[in-house]
Each structure stands twice: as C-alpha cells, then as structure tokens.
Amino acid sequence: MLIKNGKVFQKDHYEKLDILIEGDKIVNLSPEITVSDDEVIDAQGKIVNPGFIDVHVHFREPGQTDKETILTGSQAAAKGGYTTVGAMPNVIPVPDTSEKFQIQQILNQQSVITLEQYAPITTNEIGDELVDFERMQKLGAFAFSNDGHAVKNSRTMLHAMKEIAKINSHLAAHIEDVDLFNHGVINKGKKSAEFGLPGISEATETAQLARDLVLAKETGVHYHASHISTKTSVEMIRSAKNDGINVTCEVTPHHLLLCEDDIKEDNAMYKMNPPLRTKEDQAALIAGLQEGVIDMIATDHAPHTMTEKTRGFLRSSFGISGIETAFSLLFTKLVKTETITLEKLIQLMSVHPVEIFDLPSPEIQVGNTANLNIIDLEKESEIQATKFISKGKNTPFDGVKVSGQVTATICNGQIVYGG
Template identity: 40%
Template sequence: MLLIKNGRVVDPVTCVDEVMDVLIDGTHIEEVGHNLSAADAEVIDAAGLVVAPGLVDTHVHFRDPGQTYKEDILTGAAAAAKGGFTTVVCMANTKPTVDNVETLKYVQEKGEKTGIHVLQAAAISKGLKGQEMVDMDALAEAGAAGFTDDGIPIMDEKLLLAAMEKARDLDMPISLHEEDPLFVKQAGVNQGRISEQLNYGGASRTAEDVMVARDCMLALHTGAPVCIQHISSANSVEIVRMAKKMGADVHAEATPHHFTLTEDAVLKYGTLARMNPPVRTENDRLKIIEGLQDGTIDLIVTDHAPHSAEEKAKPLAEAPSGITGLETSLGLGLLSLVEPGHLTLMQLMACMSKNPAEFYRMIPGSVTQDAPADLVIFGEKEHWTVDHFASKASNSPFKGWELPGKIHYTICAGKIVYQD
C-alpha cells in the first residue's frame, strides 16, 4: 500500500483542486480524503507538491523495431516515466512499419515489460507509401490505439477518404501529418527570415495550411475523429477553429517546442532546433497558445523523436528532424503556458492527460476512489536543470535550461516507476 499525504490534488476529470491524502492499495486508488491513515502503508509526504493523474503522451517515437540505436521501448518508457507519463502511444513509422498484426504484437508484448502503459498506433497505408490501405479491421481487433502515417503526409485523397470512413465506423482516431511536399524546399526550418539568412530553402506554412484545410473538410464530410498532428501555423489553428465550429470532430496537437520556441532557435541551437513541421514565427507561437486557451488545440504531445548525436552533428540539410521531448514536456508547459498566465494548471493537466486519453478512446486517469493508481507528483514551482536523460538520446535544444515542475514520483498501476 502507498499513502500519499497532504498533496495538492489537481484532477481535470473531477475538476478538484484541493489538498488531500491518497491511499493506494494494489493497482488502484483505495480512498481519497483527509487525515487518512494505514498502518502498513509506505508513506509519501507530498506537502507542497501537486498530485495529478499520470500524464498521457499520444505521439511518441520509440524507434523499436528497427532503429534501436536511437531508442527502444524500454528506454523510451524510462524517459516517459521520468517525465511524469504513465501512458504513451507510439507512432507507426518503425522499420518494419507497424502495418500488420505481427509487428503490432511485438511492440505490445515488449511494452508490457515496461513499468508504464505502452500503446501502439498502426499505419494508415502499407509501408507508409500512401498507396494501399492497411487492414484496419484486423489491426483494430489486435488492439491498435489508432491509425497514422505520422512523418509522411497522405497525398491520395481517395485513400484518405476510405481510411476516414473506416476510422469513423470503427470509432477509432486517425491522426495526420500535414506537410504538402510541393511547399517544402528543404525540411525542418521555417521558410522565412531565418531560412533566407541561412540560405536554406525551408518549409512554408502553406505546406501545412493546404493539408489542414483539406483534411478538416474531409473530417466534416465523413464524421471521422481526426487529429491534426503537431500544429505549427497560425493559419492552421484558425482553420481547425473554423472546422470545429462547423461541427467536424477535429482535434489538434501542440508540442512544447512549438509553443516555446521560434524560428530564431535554429540560429542558436542549429540542428537541435530542426523539426518537422518547423518552429515558426512569434505570431505562430502566440496563435498556438490562443488555440490552447480556447480549446481549438486540445492535446499537448511531445512528438518525442530521439536521434543519435552523430546524426544531429550532420549539416543542417542532412541532419534528421526532431527532438527528444518526454522529459522536458511538463516543465515547458509550466514555463511557457502556466507561469505567463496563458493556462491554469488544471487546463494544462487536461491537455496533458484527460484530453489525449479521451481522444484515443481510453478512460482518462483520475485521482478518485477505484481509479487506476496512475499518478504524477511534482513541485509546480520547484526548478530543475535539464541535463541527464533517461532516453538514449539527448537531442534537445533545452539542455541546460532551468525549468519548473520538478518531478518527484511517477506511479503507474500502484508501483513507483520513477523517483527523484
């Protein structure tokens, strides 16, 4: 048994924000209340700390199978636990692609050996080639969390329409990477002032905007539950806002790097700030924050994309895009959203646990009696320095940053899976 004493319970499911005790027996919460006691329980003194449902990241890359020199399911799960996450959804662009039940089962079985809940999304198209749809029925039956060709846009509208209709019929989420290659001269850097300064082609926001507009209308037409992944453009935020008003079941993700950094980061951090879609202008960053404020953007995800130091040491045009993000996500949410007053802590917790879980058809975690004991305990204003990573990778522009939100414990299924 575990007894968490005097923690500030912040629960976006029940909207409770109150200092209470939490008693855990086995894998579930036995009781939540005041002045609780249990003779044989291990006691965690959470005075001055926040006790919240475990964080949920529905967009991670664990590189397993196929590229385990970057990350594997065990190290990815360790990074997640260190970041306060008790549930993650892995993307399908592994080698081989998760476009069949056998590869799906491999990830599921290895995920069960970690201390957290590792779910796996399946691809939409076979081999991520955008030509032939996977057997969505079989993959859904085998436990896929959703469908996505993340990393590659689906250019074939006929295929995407069929996939959306199937996702609707299965009541399963379909998540889309929105970058039209026609408007990407060179990936990873915003096309604008900085790309011109670097004499680098860059990726126009139009690449995202035209795809988001198309897919929001297809979502409206089909009624499918659609997620616009890692939104980066002010225009795209407005398009999603409009589609929601029209009645489309559209959701959108924001990453900490997109609401924290601008294109100037490429000058300072080089390839560590190269990502797809790129971080853009201050106006884009602020419009993403506005989208989070009004619920247009309802999911905060990391797009955790580990790469080796050797890969990121290549020239800007050759290095891979993406950053390792699980261990800095909560701190950046507090730094960029809560501390400036853009979001309340309750709203941040909703975007990082309740909303992602609900979109991916999970029962959201809650600090309530009989709920699964998946919790994170952290100091909201307690600072820590980004230095050592549990991930195999350290490709982050945030190395050396001092962030709020020091995580003391991550508890999953009643077990302490991370302790500072």
Template identity: 45%
Template sequence: MSQTLLKHGRHLVGEELVPCDVLIEDDKIKAIGAALNAAEDATVIDLNNNLITPGLIDIHVHLREPGYTNKETIATGSRAAAHGGFTTIAAMANLKPTCDTPERFKKQVERNKKDGAIKIIQYSPVTKDRAGKEPVDVAAQYAAGARLFSDDGAGIQDAGVVYRAMQQLAAHDLVMCDHAQDNQLANGGVINDGPVAQKLGLPGMPKISETAQIARNIVIAQATGAHYHVCHVSTKESIELVRHAKQLGINVTCEVTPHHLLLADADIPGDDAEFKMNPPLRSRQDQEACLAGLLDGTIDCIATDHAPHTDAEKHQGFLASPNGIVGSETAFALLYTRYVKNGIFTLGQLINWLTENVKKVFKLDNVGLLKVGDPADIAVFDIDHQDTVKADQFFSKGHNTPFIGDQVYGMTDKTFVDGKLVYDREEEK
C-alpha cells in the same frame, strides 16, 4: 491486498492547491483527502508538500524499436516518459518493420508490454509499410487491438488513399492522426520559410505545405464522417481551419507540441539542428496563434512528439540532420515554468491538456484521472524548487533538445503506474 499511502502532498481543487493524501489499494485509488490512515503494514511515502496530479498522457511519441534502437528503445523511451511524469504514452508506427499486419501489431503490443515501464498504446500505420499507397486492413488491425492509426513522419500524398482509409476508420469509429504535409509544397524545406531561412541560407518550408493538406483532409473527414486528428499543428492558418471545421460540426481535433508553444524560428541561433523539427518552428505570430488556439479550445491537447536521435546525427547542421527533438522528460516543467508561473494559463489548464482532454479526445480506457476507483496512475512534481535541464540526467538515449541548460520549476519527483512506483527522484541522489 496491499496498500500504499502517499502522505503530505498537495493537489488542485478548482484552481487552489490543497493538502492531500492518496491511499492506493492494490492498483486502484482507494481514497483521496487530508490526514488519511492506512493498514498497519501499508507502505507510507512522504511527498514533502509536492504537487500530486493524474499521471500525464502523451498521445505522440517515437520509441524507435524495432529498427532504430541506436536512437531509442521501448525500455529507455518509456523510462524517459516516466521521468517526465507520463504514465500512458502512444507510440507511433514509424518502425522497421512497421506493424501493418495483425501479426506484427500483436507482436509489437507484446514487446511494449514486456519492456515498457509504463502503459504504452501502439499506433497502427494508416497505410501498408507507411508508403502512402494502400490503406491497411483496418478491420483486421482493429480486431488485433489497434485503436489509433497514423503514418506520422510522412504525409499521405494521395487523396484517394486518405478517402478510402477514412471510410474504413469511420466504420469502426476510429481516429486518423495525421502528419499534414504536402511534399510538393514543402519543396525540400528544412526550416520555416521566412527571414530566418533567408538569413541562414537554408531552404524554407512554406506554411501552406501543412495548411493545404489539413484543408484537404478536413473535407474528406466531413465526407466520410471519420474522426480526423491533426498532429503537431504549427501555423496560424492551420489553426483557423480547425476552428472553422469545429464550428461546422466536423469531427476534427488537434494537438500542439511544447516546442511550438515555447519557440519560434526567430529563436534559432544559427545552423543548429537541435532546433530542427517537422513541422519546423514557425513565426512568432504562429507561436502566438498556437497559444491562443489552446486557450480558446481549438487545440484540444498537448503532445510531445518525443523524437530521439543520436548526438552524431544531430550535429550535422540543418541540411543533413534528421528532424525532431526529445520532449518526454521536460514537457511539464518547461510549460509550467514559462506559462503557469507567469500567469498566462493556469495549472489546471496545463494538467487538463496533458490528461483529461487527451483521454476524452481519444476515448482512452484504463488510464487514471486521480479519482477514487481509478487506476493509480499518479505523477508528483516539485513546483517549489528550481532545477536545471541536464542531458546527463535523461533516461532517453536522445539528448537532442534546445532546452538543455534551461532553469525550470516542476521537475518530476515520483511517478506511479497502477500503484507501482516506476520513477523516484530519491534514487538519483
């Protein structure tokens, strides 16, 4: 038996921060309270009055290995997540080769376990080779351990393929996480279709390219009884569709990214691909709808869509650069600084959107919620001191984000997974 005692922290009770110690025994939380005692040989860690939360859960990241290790690896991506306070992440299947057979899936899970600094849930693709032509053998993937399915990075264009996939997924009570995009309606756009696209002379991606695909897939989910989850929802109309579907009792959930909450296309300063992602930054009205959707429960959770690329790739402008920004290391601090400190939503709401709500939507096992008996998955944040987002402090190989230089509160101080200290800011000093 080994014990670790976290002393002099604060945690949230209701919406009040109260003094808190946490006693960890082996890999579980043994006790939570004030002035706890531990065995004589326990490791004691002083948290210096910092905030203790459950370890954050990110249901949407890209680790790039195998196939794209110049951008990221399992090791660097999982360490980046730990640096952001995440103790569990779900890795998308846009890999080369993708894990579309039981053998490949099991091999990927083993690779994640061997190289990962934290807990990694592996997605299976929905279709073979993520080509959108033929569903994978869901029963076989399920038997191999797959519980989440997504072709993220590509919308499935063929409605018949979606229908057959959802039939299989519904039979096993599994979720389909969807990058909703009709390619014909997207029309090669690289930025939101609107005044900013016109000003910059760039091809715009209309909002309907997302919304039409969501509408189609909601109807298919209703017909099949499948759980349909919309990745990175970005438009007012899409959120309205999800809201209506929920009112009808259809099993639909959705996520929003930090960048769609924090930015709109009006914030794009020029032809700077650090602001290029898919779906693109939308209008200010869409940004406000994302916030409203979170607050009224239409949007279930926040997910980063952490998408690392090399500096060279992202310095080619909107037309030539790949989509995506990194987000694992900055999500909590950026959202805490913009929205919690300004009283727009509460600390409790932010924590829930990054922990309990994710666990509930995706029925996740073996992740902790800072309760006695839970796995000791714990994040510690410094919400009292201001820091600057600096690329040279990232653990990710990718530095592609428009938030470099931002002043923030809430940077991670420590992260524990199953009671093991996997990130400690003290080691950087």
C-alpha cells in the same frame, strides 16, 4: 501505498487529500487517512496529478535502437510524469500486418508505463494500400497514423477515413503536402534566407489540412491534426469545429515555447518537422490553447543520436527529445508567466487526451487505477541533456533553468520513477 499531505487534482481544482492505493487501485481518498504497515509517500508541499498522457511519441524499437528503446523511452516518459503514451508506427518493420503488429505488442511489454500502439494507415506508411483497420483494432491498435509520412492520395485518405469511421476509431494525421515540402529543412522565411537553406512553407501544412478537413466533414471520422504549427492552421481548425467537423488537434511544447527567431546559427537542435515558425504563429498557438481550439499538448518525442543532430540543418535529422522536460518547461514558461493556469495545463496534458482518444481515465478517484504523478513546483533545476534517461540527448533547451520537478510517477499502482 499511502500518499499523504498532497494537493490532489480533482477535475479542475486542487484539494488537500490523502490517497490510499491497494494493488493497482485507489481505494480511499480522504482529507486524512491513517493506516499502519503501508508504504507512505509524503507529498507535503507538492501537487498530485493524474498521470500525463502523450498521444505522440517515437520509441524507435524495433529497427533504430541506437536512438531509443521501448525501455529507455518509457523510463524517460515516467521521469516526465507520463503514465500512458501513444507510440507511432514508424519503426522497422512498420507493424502493418497482423503478424508484425503482434510482434510489436510483445516488444511493447518492455514498457514500464502503459504503451498504446498506433497502427499505420497504409502498408509501410507509404503508397495507397490500406491496412486491415478492423483487424488491427481487434489486435489492440487504439488509433491509426502514418506519422512521418503524409497520405498523399486524396482518394486513399477518403477511403481510410470511411473505414476508420466505421469502426469508431481515430485518425491522427501527419499534415504535410509532400509536393510542397520540396526537401525543406527550416521555416520558409527570414531564417531560411539568412542561412541560405531550403524553406518549408506554411502552405505545406495548411494545404494538406484544408484537404483533410473537407474529407473529414464528408466521412464523419474523428480526425486528429498532429503537431500543428501555424496561425492559419489554428484558424482553420477553429472554423472546422464551428462547422461541426469531428476534429481535434495537438501542439508540441517546442512550438509553444520557440519560434524561428530563437535560431541564432545553423544548429540542428532546432530542426524539427513541422519547423519552428514565426513569432506570430507562436502567439497564435498559445492563443489557441487559451481559447480551447487546441485540445492537447503532445511532445512528438523524437530521439536521435548526437551524430544525426550535429551535421547542420541540411544533413541532420528532424526531431527533439522532449518527454522528460515537457512539464517543467511549460510550467515555467506558461504557468509562472500567467499565460495559462496550472489547472489548464494539467487538463491539456492528461484529461483531454483521455477523453478524446477513449483511453482509461487517470482521474484520481476511488475505484480508478492508480496512475498519477507527484510534482514539487518549487524545485528549481537546470535542464542537462547528458542526464536524460532517453538515449536521445537532442534538445534546444539544454542549459535552460526551470521550476517544477516530477518527484514520483506511479503507474498501475507501482512506482515507476522516483518515490
């Protein structure tokens, strides 16, 4: 396969290069490559990037295949330009034993892209019984998380951090004080008051984060703060990094691009956990990206059936289907407005997740596996949820006009989307 005439991302800039792929490897990278009898993809006027990495997705299989399957979720990811994703373990059953984890790995073979699997921190993602971290790592767990559930007991979290640090793995935390959460459904503030809905306070996130940062400092574990949403969280993580704590964090596209002011009615397409916060919080998250306090963008792709998302804030499920729209939204709303550079966005969506989670490099270099995407930055479109590959059509961005269209995704040397 020969990709010609594209502007190819190289560490922190773009160069006009051709790319020759044989098998699953990049074998030549040069300003001009001419070969015969090869499949040629003309990338004239387009950019070629290392495949995007999303360390936070929910593919729902097994147990909730009415929402998503590994096949549909991975196909949706490929459409979004992703070549590697990290699948959270809140499926049914939770892969918390060797047998269940191995069954999950077999199911994951249905993925059209590389699927890295999280193992849970505790049995069934609840309680205080820790999983066998070393065994799970040997079976293929790239990191550990109870996403969807917080680790409530501080002693349990301390022990988990110590054990995960011993095996040099990663702990991705769902940051939520369950006692403060108190059945909230929307940010505690003017919108919760306007709609008469139970609110989720900032302290629900920040109190748990404060505890975890103290424990992370004591244990030295790599602590990854999932989907941060508040200005205070950004400040705390900045301070922790300055203090030498081994902490990283992610932010979602929806928390960067929306705030509670965008919720005009009781529309649960805007219901996510953590909730959309204030305009000030949103600005702080963007500043955190610009400054480098926030390390990566992860979608927290959480597909649901339409029935589960059309019952108002009180009765609908949390979550947004976002993996197909992430790049185009971020490019349109952040890059085209000169909030961040295109190169910075690519690093946040590809380079940084790989470095932080010790994943195989998707850099477009000779000898590396061919994991990349091709994007037409000039192509404009309108987001249409009904045309999602994902089973989850739940998005607040339906009807939004965007620029930047993934035209092809190549994973392990194979075209998995477009062409």
